[in-house]
Amino acid sequence: MTFDERLQNVAIIGAAGKMGSGIALLLAQEMARLKNKPENKDKNYRLYLIDINLDHLAGLQQYLRTQLVKAGEKACVLLRQMYKDREDLVENQDCINQYVEDALSFIRTGTDLSIVKDSRVIFEAVLEKKDLKVDLLKKMDNLCGKDTLYLTNTSSIPINILNKEANLNGRISGFHFYNPPTVQKLAELIFADNTVQELRDFSMELAKRLSKKIVPSNDIAGFVGNGHFLRDGLYGLREATKLAKDYSLPGGLYIINKISQDLLIRPMGIFQLIDYVGVDVFQSISETVAGYIQGEDLEDDLLKKMYDKKILGGQRSDGSQKDGFLKYDKNRPVGVYDIDKGEYKLFDPQGWSGELDKKLGEYPVGFYAWRNLVADLKKNDKLKTFFQNLKSSNTLGAKLALAYLKNSKEIGEKLVKIGVAKTAEDVNNVLLNGFYHLYGPINDYI
Amino acid sequence: MTKFRKKVYLAAGYNTISFGSGRKEFNPKKARPGIEQYITEAGRGSIAQISDPKNIDEGVISNFMAARFCKQGNLAGFIPEIDPALEYKPSTRVEGACGSGGLALVTSMKTVLSDLADTVLTLGVEVQNTVKAIYGADILAGAGHYASERKEGHAYFFPAKFSDRAGVYYQKFGYEPTRKGMALWYEQMIKNARKNPKAQEYQNSIEDLFGAGMTPPNPKAFVENLNIYDCSKVSDGASALIFASEEGLKKLGIDKKDAIEVVGYGQCEANLTKQPEDPTRLLTTQKAAEKAYQMTGLGPKDIGLLEVHDCFTITGILALEAAGFAKYGEGAALVESGKTRIDGEIPTNPGGGLIGFGHYVGGTGVRQAVDCIHELTGKANGYQVKINSNRPYALMISMGGNDKTVTAMIFKKAE
Ligand SMILES: NC(=O)c1ccc[n+]([C@@H]2O[C@H](COP(=O)([O-])OP(=O)(O)OC[C@H]3O[C@@H](n4cnc5c(N)ncnc54)[C@H](O)[C@@H]3O)[C@@H](O)[C@H]2O)c1
Numbered sequence: 001m002t003f004d005e006r007l008q009n010v011a012i013i014g015a016a017g018k019m020g021s022g023i024a025l026l027l028a029q030e031m032a033r034l035k036n037k038p039e040n041k042d043k044n045y046r047l048y049l050i051d052i053n054l055d056h057l058a059g060l061q062q063y064l065r066t067q068l069v070k071a072g073e074k075a076c077v078l079l080r081q082m083y084k085d086r087e088d089l090v091e092n093q094d095c096i097n098q099y100v101e102d103a104l105s106f107i108r109t110g111t112d113l114s115i116v117k118d119s120r121v122i123f124e125a126v127l128e129k130k131d132l133k134v135d136l137l138k139k140m141d142n143l144c145g146k147d148t149l150y151l152t153n154t155s156s157i158p159i160n161i162l163n164k165e166a167n168l169n170g171r172i173s174g175f176h177f178y179n180p181p182t183v184q185k186l187a188e189l190i191f192a193d194n195t196v197q198e199l200r201d202f203s204m205e206l207a208k209r210l211s212k213k214i215v216p217s218n219d220i221a222g223f224v225g226n227g228h229f230l231r232d233g234l235y236g237l238r239e240a241t242k243l244a245k246d247y248s249l250p251g252g253l254y255i256i257n258k259i260s261q262d263l264l265i266r267p268m269g270i271f272q273l274i275d276y277v278g279v280d281v282f283q284s285i286s287e288t289v290a291g292y293i294q295g296e297d298l299e300d301d302l303l304k305k306m307y308d309k310k311i312l313g314g315q316r317s318d319g320s321q322k323d324g325f326l327k328y329d330k331n332r333p334v335g336v337y338d339i340d341k342g343e344y345k346l347f348d349p350q351g352w353s354g355e356l357d358k359k360l361g362e363y364p365v366g367f368y369a370w371r372n373l374v375a376d377l378k379k380n381d382k383l384k385t386f387f388q389n390l391k392s393s394n395t396l397g398a399k400l401a402l403a404y405l406k407n408s409k410e411i412g413e414k415l416v417k418i419g420v421a422k423t424a425e426d427v428n429n430v431l432l433n434g435f436y437h438l439y440g441p442i443n444d445y446i
Numbered sequence: 447m448t449k450f451r452k453k454v455y456l457a458a459g460y461n462t463i464s465f466g467s468g469r470k471e472f473n474p475k476k477a478r479p480g481i482e483q484y485i486t487e488a489g490r491g492s493i494a495q496i497s498d499p500k501n502i503d504e505g506v507i508s509n510f511m512a513a514r515f516c517k518q519g520n521l522a523g524f525i526p527e528i529d530p531a532l533e534y535k536p537s538t539r540v541e542g543a544c545g546s547g548g549l550a551l552v553t554s555m556k557t558v559l560s561d562l563a564d565t566v567l568t569l570g571v572e573v574q575n576t577v578k579a580i581y582g583a584d585i586l587a588g589a590g591h592y593a594s595e596r597k598e599g600h601a602y603f604f605p606a607k608f609s610d611r612a613g614v615y616y617q618k619f620g621y622e623p624t625r626k627g628m629a630l631w632y633e634q635m636i637k638n639a640r641k642n643p644k645a646q647e648y649q650n651s652i653e654d655l656f657g658a659g660m661t662p663p664n665p666k667a668f669v670e671n672l673n674i675y676d677c678s679k680v681s682d683g684a685s686a687l688i689f690a691s692e693e694g695l696k697k698l699g700i701d702k703k704d705a706i707e708v709v710g711y712g713q714c715e716a717n718l719t720k721q722p723e724d725p726t727r728l729l730t731t732q733k734a735a736e737k738a739y740q741m742t743g744l745g746p747k748d749i750g751l752l753e754v755h756d757c758f759t760i761t762g763i764l765a766l767e768a769a770g771f772a773k774y775g776e777g778a779a780l781v782e783s784g785k786t787r788i789d790g791e792i793p794t795n796p797g798g799g800l801i802g803f804g805h806y807v808g809g810t811g812v813r814q815a816v817d818c819i820h821e822l823t824g825k826a827n828g829y830q831v832k833i834n835s836n837r838p839y840a841l842m843i844s845m846g847g848n849d850k851t852v853t854a855m856i857f858k859k860a861e
Binding site (some may be wrong): 078079090 | 577581583584587596597600601602665666667668723
């Protein structure tokens, strides 16, 4: 079957989740493009979106409509070409409306798994639980033909394990989108030892069609992206716990979150990122990877405690950030969780958090916030100067930041050494394209 | 050679801020003033400079597409809202796409010349930020010929029209020098705008303006031959001024030193259903400028202040050629020479032009005349030009659509 034929009938399981909904949008766009090719005029297209959560499914439809409008607005130059033979579509508005209708017309949502039976490709994006994934894969394999291909979005479970336990004979690959799938440029591709060639080709072609940067990862739990993120986050948690002796735990969390954003010139501090991904997701990555990798402590008590207390972060259906390690107002951190008291301690620039800022010391000359460098053509020079100054600075903040950077670099090197990533460049590409970092962890700055 | 049978003056100019992206206080998600607020702000700004609004005889208002941008027609009905003294006075709305403001000027002028009015309050307005730019492009495309051009046209209809002109011009006169001239035009306009607190680009803080202007075009997302810096922005705003006879100035208590005089004009309309004969020239603009020169016996060498319709940087360059300031094919070189800078020999668009000040489409022609009043009477503050006594005249050109509706006017300080 050709790539285009496969894309005529697609299903997504867990489609109302964070990742599933983004994948749904990307596929709907690509399928709408195919459907509008003259040679495909008489073909039927179907995109089945399955989820067990009815409320979220309703929200998903609204989300897709809004996002398709936005996508149509952005791609209007191309839409006008696509509809050039439709005499009734004259204005941009006409073309955008038609595009949204075209895409929505082949989408079916539902809770019943059996509607996927004719799908030729199925994307799996349910919770990060191995048994759940295996169970669903098995069920679907019983419903569908034996040439259906499966792409899982797992961020940590080895594909070989899913393949074996669900008995798929190599009809599965890891197609790891990053959050949010519509924005992050990265597709991390992971194949099981016997993943069939057609699926390998399909995965590569899909990544290309969706304009994703492909980074291959070997099939080792956590892969490259979460291999780095997990260890980077655990390092942050442990550093914060160490600092708790002098500055209390909320103080330690505040400090590490701040330096990991500001002095590392990253888009978010490490605890804000964990909240964004979801404390529960992070915990399950930790648990999964720890289960497959021996000789390395990949779990953390504080993380478990947060998970047990159900302080989970993640986003509401409108996209706003829920409280986790940090408390948020309009998606900006305004406080930090005090696990002993079970409440949030609000930032106080005139009081405790201002005091900590002073302890961290002045930022070195040449400091820029991430958002001010992200579009700067000379950012590499500016980063170089800044990191040089950081190295010669003697403040507490600079010391913590340098240690953090060193650790991040070591993680990167380790991923190459233990064979998760093929090259240092692959590691860097993952952080650049999947995490919005301005520089790769394996660099000469440090 | 026609002459005016009496003198006609302009005074009491007022521009609102040109509002839209670029202004720090602009947030597309927040509520903004509506079209009536802009009209009343500009109108009141103008009549605050006269003794008594009851001495205003008529009103003229120009606008392009409020019916689509704001779902509002019958705009002349907002003139009495400016001041109760204007209730029941004759008022007229005029439209000629981006050249609407020019039409408001000539209509007001002719009304004074007709002897039916001694004073006319002239306004121009557009509020465009009510829709996203991609839908605004549909609305603005109404300045072309919908039936023969829209379906074939580009998503960004007008940028593409001038992009096509730029493409042919590049071929004829070379890509590099033209591109450079366009980037320099951008740089000059933004530098001017930074001196004008009402300009949309007043707070522009790009360090390397020329570099930004040289950004290669991206046809996938936008048009073939222009980048976003080549384009004037989407703007909300209004301008107002007063036309008056000798008698009218007295009635309104306006001192001659605060007024300018129209010494001549040229008005041309080209067939909307036809494509431009030669994409590398603005032939209608050229005709209108020639008419104004003929009527006054003046020429480019007499002009010490130029206000042209630079909806795109390339249009600015083509206008310099059409109005006789540069030979055909040498517009970019004129920009490069520095002569069009605010301190140059022919200061051009000192308030920032459409690229730097902004382009509230149906109001732009009136805005250009307001700037001429401010410059010639020494009230332009930060963007004041030193008017060369050998070149005491100002020329403004208002252009609508793809060089279809053009008004040129020549002014001098009133004596
Ligand atoms: N969140 C991230 O940053 C991120 C990034 C990359 C990959 N991932 C991976 O993507 C997958 C999904 O993660 P997420 O963050 O979108 O989670 P999520 O909780 O937002 O979404 C999971 C969805 O699956 C649905 N679901 C649960 N059981 C189901 C069942 N039996 N049948 C159908 N639907 C079911 C849920 O209702 C929910 O809508 C996980 O494997 C995760 O590791 C997540």
